[in-house]
Amino acid sequence: xxxxxxxxPKVAALKEALLSAAITFLVMAPISGIVLKxxxxxxDFTVPVYAALIVFVLRLAILLLEQNETGRKILVRLSxxxxxxxxxxxxxxxxxxxxxxxxxxxxxxxxxxxxxxxxLTVVILAMIYVLLGLGLNIVVGLAGLLDLGFVxxxxxxxxxxxxxxxxxxxxxxxxxxLAAATAALFGGMLGFPVLRMHGDYLAxxxxxxxxxxxxxxxxxxxxxxxxxxVSAPNPTLFNLEFSRxxxxxxxxxxxEFFGIxxxxxxxxxxxxxxxxxxVCAMIYFVNRLRLMPxxxxxxxxxxxEIACRSMGINHVTVKLSAFMMGAMxxxxxxxxFAAYQGFVNPSSFTFFESALILAIVVLGGMGxxxxxxxxxxxxxxxxxxxxxxxxxxxxxxxxxxxxxxxWKPRGLIRIHRPYFRVKGGKA
Amino acid sequence: MSLLRxxxxxxxxxxxxxxxxxxxxxxxxSISALIGPNxxxxxxxxNCVTGFYKATEGHIDLDDNGRHTDLVKVLGERFRVGDFFxxxxxxxxxxxxxxxxxxxxxxxxxxxxxxxxxxxxxMTVLENLLVAQHNQLDRNIIHGVLNTRRYRRSEKQAxxxxxxxxxxxDLGPDANRLAGELPYGHxxxxxxxxxxxxxxxxxxxxxxxAGLNPRETGELSRLIRTLRDEHKVTVLLIEHDMGLVMxxxxxIVVLDYGQVIAAGDPKTIEADPKVLxxxxxxxxxxxxx
Ligand SMILES: Nc1ncnc2c1ncn2[C@@H]1O[C@H](COP(=O)(O)OP(=O)(O)O)[C@@H](O)[C@H]1O
Ligand SMILES: [Mg+2]
Numbered sequence: 185x186x187x188x189x190x191x192x193p194k195v196a197a198l199k200e201a202l203l204s205a206a207i208t209f210l211v212m213a214p215i216s217g218i219v220l221k222x223x224x225x226x227x228d229f230t231v232p233v234y235a236a237l238i239v240f241v242l243r244l245a246i247l248l249l250e251q252n253e254t255g256r257k258i259l260v261r262l263s264x265x266x267x268x269x270x271x272x273x274x275x276x277x278x279x280x281x282x283x284x285x286x287x288x289x290x291x292x293x294x295x296x297x298x299x300x301x302x303x304l305t306v307v308i309l310a311m312i313y314v315l316l317g318l319g320l321n322i323v324v325g326l327a328g329l330l331d332l333g334f335v336x337x338x339x340x341x342x343x344x345x346x347x348x349x350x351x352x353x354x355x356x357x358x359x360x361x362l363a364a365a366t367a368a369l370f371g372g373m374l375g376f377p378v379l380r381m382h383g384d385y386l387a388x389x390x391x392x393x394x395x396x397x398x399x400x401x402x403x404x405x406x407x408x409x410x411x412x413x414v415s416a417p418n419p420t421l422f423n424l425e426f427s428r429x430x431x432x433x434x435x436x437x438x439x440e441f442f443g444i445x446x447x448x449x450x451x452x453x454x455x456x457x458x459x460x461x462x463v464c465a466m467i468y469f470v471n472r473l474r475l476m477p478x479x480x481x482x483x484x485x486x487x488x489e490i491a492c493r494s495m496g497i498n499h500v501t502v503k504l505s506a507f508m509m510g511a512m513x514x515x516x517x518x519x520x521f522a523a524y525q526g527f528v529n530p531s532s533f534t535f536f537e538s539a540l541i542l543a544i545v546v547l548g549g550m551g552x553x554x555x556x557x558x559x560x561x562x563x564x565x566x567x568x569x570x571x572x573x574x575x576x577x578x579x580x581x582x583x584x585x586x587x588x589x590x591w592k593p594r595g596l597i598r599i600h601r602p603y604f605r606v607k608g609g610k611a
Numbered sequence: 612m613s614l615l616r617x618x619x620x621x622x623x624x625x626x627x628x629x630x631x632x633x634x635x636x637x638x639x640x641s642i643s644a645l646i647g648p649n650x651x652x653x654x655x656x657x658n659c660v661t662g663f664y665k666a667t668e669g670h671i672d673l674d675d676n677g678r679h680t681d682l683v684k685v686l687g688e689r690f691r692v693g694d695f696f697x698x699x700x701x702x703x704x705x706x707x708x709x710x711x712x713x714x715x716x717x718x719x720x721x722x723x724x725x726x727x728x729x730x731x732x733x734m735t736v737l738e739n740l741l742v743a744q745h746n747q748l749d750r751n752i753i754h755g756v757l758n759t760r761r762y763r764r765s766e767k768q769a770x771x772x773x774x775x776x777x778x779x780x781d782l783g784p785d786a787n788r789l790a791g792e793l794p795y796g797h798x799x800x801x802x803x804x805x806x807x808x809x810x811x812x813x814x815x816x817x818x819x820x821a822g823l824n825p826r827e828t829g830e831l832s833r834l835i836r837t838l839r840d841e842h843k844v845t846v847l848l849i850e851h852d853m854g855l856v857m858x859x860x861x862x863i864v865v866l867d868y869g870q871v872i873a874a875g876d877p878k879t880i881e882a883d884p885k886v887l888x889x890x891x892x893x894x895x896x897x898x899x900x
Contacts, residue, residue: 270733272787380712469756476755477741477748480734484742487731494661494725495743495809496717498710601735603787606774 197247205240209233273600289464296456301449308452308524310564311459312517317544317560318466318553319513324542325551326479327506328486329379330387333394334541337367337511339533341518343401343408346416346528356419359519367515368508375507380500394538401530413529416522418451419458452524459520466513470553475602482506483551543581547588549595558596612674614639614813614845615660615721620669622655622869629655631869633669637813637862642839642846644856646880647866648889653849654726656866657815660847661723662686662713675720675812685715718746722811724802726818726849732791736782736801739790740773743808776804780834796827800834807838814838816848820855828852832859857881865889 212232219228249255296304316338323331344363348354354362378389401408408414473479481502485492489499522528544563548555567577588595613636622630629652637643645653658664660671662682671682687708694701707715731739741748749755749765777783780800785793790801799819806814816835820828832855838844850856856863856877863880865873867889873880880886 270789272735272789275787472756472758473752476752477745477750478752478755480738480742481745483734484731484738487733488729490663491725491729491731492742493663493713494717494723494729495806496714496746497742498712498714500712501710599733601733601738601789604735604737604770606737606770606786 193251194248197244197251200247201240201244204243205236208239209236212236270594270599270601273603275603275605292460292464293457296453301452304449304452304456305524306565306568308456308459308520310561311456311463312520312524313541313544313564314557314560315459315463315466315517315520316514316541317548317556318463318470319510319517320541321545321548321551321553321556322470322473322482322506322513323510324545325548325556326474326486327482327503328383329503329507330383331390331507331510332387332535332538332542333390333392333397334510334514335533335535335537336390336394336397337371337514338518338521338537339397339401339528339530340367340370340511341515342416342522342528342532343414343518344515345519345522346414347408349417350414356417356519356523360516363515363519364512365515367518368512371508371511372504375504376500379503379507391535391538394533394535398530398533401533409529411529411531413527415527416525418526419454419523421454455520455524462516462520467553467557478502478505543585547585547595549592549597549599551599552595552597555595555597612639613637614674615847616670616672616674617656617660618670618672620656620659620671621667622652622659622664623667629869630659630666633866633869633871635864635871635874637845637847639675639812639845640839640843641862642835642848642860643862643864644860645847645849645864645866646851646853646856651866651889652869653866654817655869657723657817657849660716661721661815662716673719673721673813678719680716680719682716682719682721685711685719686713687711717809717811720810720812721815722806722809722813723815724799724806724817724819726821728795728798728802730790730798730802730805732789734790735787736777736790736793737770737773737786739801739805740776740808741769743805744769744772747810772808776807779837780804781830796823799823799827799831803834803838807842807844811844813845813847816846816850818849818851820850820852828855831855835859 209232212235213229216231216235217227217229219226246259249259296307299307316334319337320331320334323329323334341363344366345354345356345359348359348362374389374393378386402411404410470479474483481492481497482505484497485499485502492502493499521532525532540563544559545556547563548557548559563581567574570580573580615637617636618634620630620633621628633652633656635645645656647653655664659666659669660682662685665686665688666683669683673680673682684703685707688704690701690704694704731742734742748769749762751762754762774783774786777786780803782793782797782801782804785797785801790798793801799822803814803816803819819835820831823831835846835848836859839846848856848860861876863873863875863877864871865880865883865886872885872889873883875883
């Protein structure tokens with residue numbers, strides 16, 4: 185653009201990239217080039233120089249790519265997706281899926297045996313987020329209800345297990361359904377009065393509810409232990425405990441029963457297995473739901489509530505069912521979290537968690553199960569892999585969100601509507 | 612006995628009196644039309660009848676083959692002083708306050724379409740029709756997850772009903788397309804098919820011919836006749852296309868400034884000077900000459 189008409193296009197590109205870099209430097213220099221040291225300012229231009237360099241390289245690359253055919257094709261593939269994020273599935277479905285799914289299932293089952301204890305815990309946490317993502321996906325993705333306090337149900341589940349075992353001696357297996365039911369009950373009590381109102385109210389009320397639950401857990405010291413938290417017991421398998429020695433009279437530790445040496449990762453292995461099966465069941469469940477009257481009604485409500493009402497669908501109860509189903513999943517996730525950490529305190533249930541789970545759903549492509557799974561794995565495993573950049577975690581997170589909103593506003597994975605095979609499909 | 616009775620219906624939006632003591636009746640098995648200039652309050656009447664607005668005053672009653680429904684009560688009304696001395700009335704009103712709403716009206720057998728089409732745009736045509744049959748399906752989650760025989764039968768039945776209606780409105784080949792992708796005329800027909808899938812006794816069509824070309828309007832008038840003649844549903848429609856209205860309707864109610872100014876068969880309406888005045892904007896006095 186700077187160059188004259190008879191400039192070589194490559195030279196012109198170089199000039200334009202240089203100009204972009206210069207502008208970047210000028211903008212960045214006052215923002216991050218001046219460092220406060222003690223009471224004095226100090227000029228340190230490394231960050232602006234790096235920024236300018238990155239802009240220079242990227243701009244040059246784009247300009248050069250634009251100049252030939254293959255380059256343009258690459259650019260088109262990378263450019264923001266346009267049009268709707270929804271297509272109808274192909275008739276007959278995906279043929280190789282019936283081979284891939286069992287393979288993935290088996291891979292998931294044997295995976296923990298190849299992981300060290302540290303990575304095992306990371307993967308468990310990732311799976312918990314997959315579960316939470318699937319739960320919130322029902323509420324936000326399918327039913328279109330913005331829930332900003334999802335972490336509340338997660339907390340209810342976790343504390344149900346921890347407090348339940350402390351006060352009433354509940355075990356892992358009793359706590360699981362009980363926490364699911366309690367979380368669903370909380371969801372119902374919260375949802376019933378709010379869900380008949382306009383959508384925005386729900387976002388605010390759930391945001392408040394999330395904070396209330398956290399504050400109650402924090403301040404009701406006599407019952408919940410306050411900020412000090414409560415410890416949660418280890419899970420058991422048919423009264424076999426995963427600790428070095430049995431905590432409860434009459435129980436035998438797992439390793440003694442099978443005559444293997446004690447290994448502290450046995451507990452995580454067990455949690456992983458149960459969690460993996462629960463997540464698989466949940467995936468199956470959500471996929472079935474989308475084809476069932478209830479799931480269809482959720483999506484229809486998201487599309488057009490007024491039209492739904494005109495067809496005799498009670499929007500309050502249908503929304504409530506989605507809300508409670510999501511809450512229930514959150515509660516189950518909470519039990520696994522408590523069992524995995526062996527300890528819960530209110531600082532695990534801040535608004536940031538809700539935001540993270542929501543980000544998983546939005547990035548994954550609202551309503552897409554595969555997208556949610558990928559997003560959950562990426563958003564939880566990546567920060568662990570990039571521990572060195574821990575300081576920039578939230579920054580990178582924010583940038584990722586902005587880039588995604590520009591590049592693929594409808595999320596990673598396109599939604600596929602089910603295809604129905606009908607006889608005599610002609611007029 | 613008439614199918615729908617609207618009695619002294621008034622609707623007030625703040626300072627605007629959109630409907631003023633509107634009364635009319637719809638006979639079972641008839642095609643009736645509600646006409647009037649823009650802003651006369653036709654859509655407001657529909658919204659009151661189908662439960663989207665709570666009427667400020669008045670009664671709306673539906674009598675479908677001896678089954679009577681008070682379409683105002685099912686929306687959930689305010690408590691009255693008397694209720695506190697009458698547990699039955701109190702219980703009734705509490706029940707409808709908690710669980711009532713416009714869906715009750717639809718369940719009583721009143722279906723409708725919208726002036727600006729409201730389809731589930733990102734769902735397929737078939738899914739649109741399946742959602743409409745929600746209340747007739749096996750909704751048990753456990754049956755669905757386990758894919759029991761009863762569930763499969765209910766889904767198959769629903770799919771057949773959906774295909775049946777698609778053939779009637781001539782959309783068979785579009786069954787697996789997204790509703791939002793269809794051309795405008797097809798969307799109009801799909802919306803009619805969708806409301807018919809709820810198996811209503813009364814269908815309210817809000818300007819079904821708006822935006823259609825003459826050929827499509829002709830098809831629409833045949834479709835409306837078919838609905839009444841073969842599918843035994845009563846039709847109440849709002850329409851601006853006078854040709855269409857005069858051709859298919861047996862009873863016409865004319866609304867102007869929220870008031871019924873005339874009612875009767877097409878012949879009487881055509882000749883009524885008040886109607887001409889309302890439509891042509893002439894002074895009332897000139898109409899009386
Ligand atoms: N929700 C509303 N809030 C305020 N005024 C309304 C509302 N709905 C309709 N009205 C008013 O009621 C009158 C009748 O509108 P409408 O029933 O849409 O007329 P039409 O006969 O063209 O369908 C108009 O003056 C309109 O402004
Ligand atoms: Mg109107």
